[in-house]
Amino acid sequence: MAASVDSPAAVPVATEFRPHLEKSLVRFGYIRPAVEVTIAENGALLYITSVESELASAIRDLQHCLYREKIYAETLGLREALIYGLMGK
DSSP states (O other): OOOOOOOOOEEEOOOOGGGHHHHHHHHHHHHHHEEEEEGGGGGGGGEEEEEEGGGGHHHHHHHHHHHHHHHHHHHHHHHHHHHHHHHOO
């Protein structure tokens, strides 16, 4: 018997994560290629459609991608300065 697909789950996206949504969804797309994500309300809300048994972990993975991209963007200047300081380039 095939796994059932649940109705799309609504996942709100906090304002501070919205600038990182596009890059996060690219990463999420290759981590979870079978999961469908629909953007609504200008990025304020995402709808995730997945196999019912994997929906909670798919939402968790999506939230991790958003957080990871936000941290990457926020620390980029610091990492560049550190490399410049160490390498002199």
